[in-house]
Amino acid sequence: MLRILFLALCGLLTGTRADPGALLRLGMDLMNREVQSAMDESHILEKMAAEAGKKRPGMKPIKGITNLKVKDVQLPVITLSFVPGVGIFQCVSTGMTITGKSFMGGNMEIIVVLNITATNRLLQDEETGLPTFKSEGCEIILVSVKTNLPSNMLPKVVNKFLDSTLHKVLPGLMCPAIDAVLVYVNKKWANLSAPMPVGQVGTVKYVLASTPTTTASYIQVDLSPVVQQEGGETIELPDAREDLEVPENYAEGSSQVELSAAFLTAELTLLQKSFDVKIQDMKIGNMPPQTTKTLAGFIPEVAEAYPKPKPLVMEIKINKPPKVTMKTGKSRLHLHGTIEMLAARRKSKAPVSLFLLEVHFNLKIQYSVHGNRLKMATSLYRLLSLSRESSSIGPFDEQELTGFITNYLQEAYIPVVNDVLQVGLPLPDFLGMNYNQADLNTVENALVLNLKLE
Ligand SMILES: *[C@@H]1O[C@H](CO)[C@@H](O)[C@H](O)[C@H]1NC(C)=O
Numbered sequence: 001m002l003r004i005l006f007l008a009l010c011g012l013l014t015g016t017r018a019d020p021g022a023l024l025r026l027g028m029d030l031m032n033r034e035v036q037s038a039m040d041e042s043h044i045l046e047k048m049a050a051e052a053g054k055k056r057p058g059m060k061p062i063k064g065i066t067n068l069k070v071k072d073v074q075l076p077v078i079t080l081s082f083v084p085g086v087g088i089f090q091c092v093s094t095g096m097t098i099t100g101k102s103f104m105g106g107n108m109e110i111i112v113v114l115n116i117t118a119t120n121r122l123l124q125d126e127e128t129g130l131p132t133f134k135s136e137g138c139e140i141i142l143v144s145v146k147t148n149l150p151s152n153m154l155p156k157v158v159n160k161f162l163d164s165t166l167h168k169v170l171p172g173l174m175c176p177a178i179d180a181v182l183v184y185v186n187k188k189w190a191n192l193s194a195p196m197p198v199g200q201v202g203t204v205k206y207v208l209a210s211t212p213t214t215t216a217s218y219i220q221v222d223l224s225p226v227v228q229q230e231g232g233e234t235i236e237l238p239d240a241r242e243d244l245e246v247p248e249n250y251a252e253g254s255s256q257v258e259l260s261a262a263f264l265t266a267e268l269t270l271l272q273k274s275f276d277v278k279i280q281d282m283k284i285g286n287m288p289p290q291t292t293k294t295l296a297g298f299i300p301e302v303a304e305a306y307p308k309p310k311p312l313v314m315e316i317k318i319n320k321p322p323k324v325t326m327k328t329g330k331s332r333l334h335l336h337g338t339i340e341m342l343a344a345r346r347k348s349k350a351p352v353s354l355f356l357l358e359v360h361f362n363l364k365i366q367y368s369v370h371g372n373r374l375k376m377a378t379s380l381y382r383l384l385s386l387s388r389e390s391s392s393i394g395p396f397d398e399q400e401l402t403g404f405i406t407n408y409l410q411e412a413y414i415p416v417v418n419d420v421l422q423v424g425l426p427l428p429d430f431l432g433m434n435y436n437q438a439d440l441n442t443v444e445n446a447l448v449l450n451l452k453l454e
Pocket residue numbers: 079091093114115141142143
């Protein structure tokens with residue numbers, strides 16, 4: 001019952017969120033790796049040890065004990081858990097040995113094991129607009145205290161020592177360690193909103209759509225990508241209407257990046273002009289170069305106008321933004337435009353237009369990742385419509401050309417499209433993500449990259 005209520009509530013909440021063009025779902029695998037590597041990179045252990053060894057004003061001497069030293073700070077063990085609606089609860093378990101000389105001349109040793117806990121609240125930094133963690137409520141919990149002092153001295157001296165020293169001094173000593181680790185994690189978001197080039201034609205940057213949210217099993221960062229043409233004009237994402245939601249069938253703790261079809265459409269709009277081409281002297285398969293004679297095989301009118309064969313020139317212009325569609329397990333690229341067939345003439349003379357066709361065809365898209373770029377490879381799927389716009393050779397039945405045009409597109413045009421797509425689309429650059437191991441799947445209106453951490 002509670003679960004149903006919870007699901008219903010979640011549904012309401014997600015329903016009211018603005019449509020993001022992309023999202024990041026960060027599981028515990030990623031957060032653990034980030035915090036662990038931040039611990040390593042920040043050399044926090046060495047810093048803690050150095051701090052601990054310093055003389056501190058609050059550290060009262062213990063009566064009868066001299067030469068107090070802190071040594072052997074243990075390698076901290078970090079445990080993280082998600083706090084829904086807040087962020088991440090962090091527990092750092094560590095230990096240290098405190099040594100000194102007792103008044104009887106013996107060596108004193110106190111071994112303390114402690115937990116430092118804090119809640120790392122997840123926010124959106126006002127200045128940079130990037131996700132940022134801020135620690136709150138840092139506490140020191142003593143897990144165990146062991147000493148080699150004679151047992152009759154134990155309760156009094158040790159309790160006094162704990163009261164005056166550990167409880168007062170340790171938070172100031174240990175809590176900055178939590179903050180220092182967060183500084184490292186926070187820094188790793190820095191590149192997310194930096195514009196990344198798409199060839200020479202424009203840039204993409206990933207901007208937060210809202211404050212990131214935390215659930216019991218992941219952090220979600222909704223992104224509104226900004227796709228900008230080289231001149232500076234922004235390409236609006238087509239209004240997708242559908243919510244972007246990562247399917248729930250991924251392993252607990254795993255992380256995903258999801259890109260909407262609308263966003264990929266906007267990115268390909270940057271490349272629209274590059275899809276316009278003029279194809280000349282093109283051999284298809286083992287056939288000789290195409291001439292007006294080839295066309296005459298389908299349209300007798302061509303033979304009447306050109307009794308002597310002339311080489312063919314084909315001009316393709318894409319006159320609507322390319323559109324990406326996605327369903328579970330399949331993705332298509334729709335192209336709308338014109339195909340003009342021209343007969344070449346001798347040098348320095350412009351070719352003559354035979355006819356102009358309006359076409360709509362779609363391509364099958366296969367996605368892959370190379371470095372931090374999403375690559376697409378296409379093949380012709382279907383010629384969806386073909387209609388005659390103009391003709392200098394009189395009216396004819398353009399449907400007779402279906403097979404010929406299909407062949408021509410597949411053999412001559414698709415290689416051009418694939419060449420243009422080689423540029424790759426930049427993936428979100430955050431937390432030093434390496435996408436090479438990612439598993440790619442298309443779902444309804446989106447592409448999901450299931451991240452595999454190396
Ligand atoms: C200290 O932290 C460890 C690891 O998270 C945990 O298992 C243990 O229960 C904690 N001890 C106390 C006293 O909080």
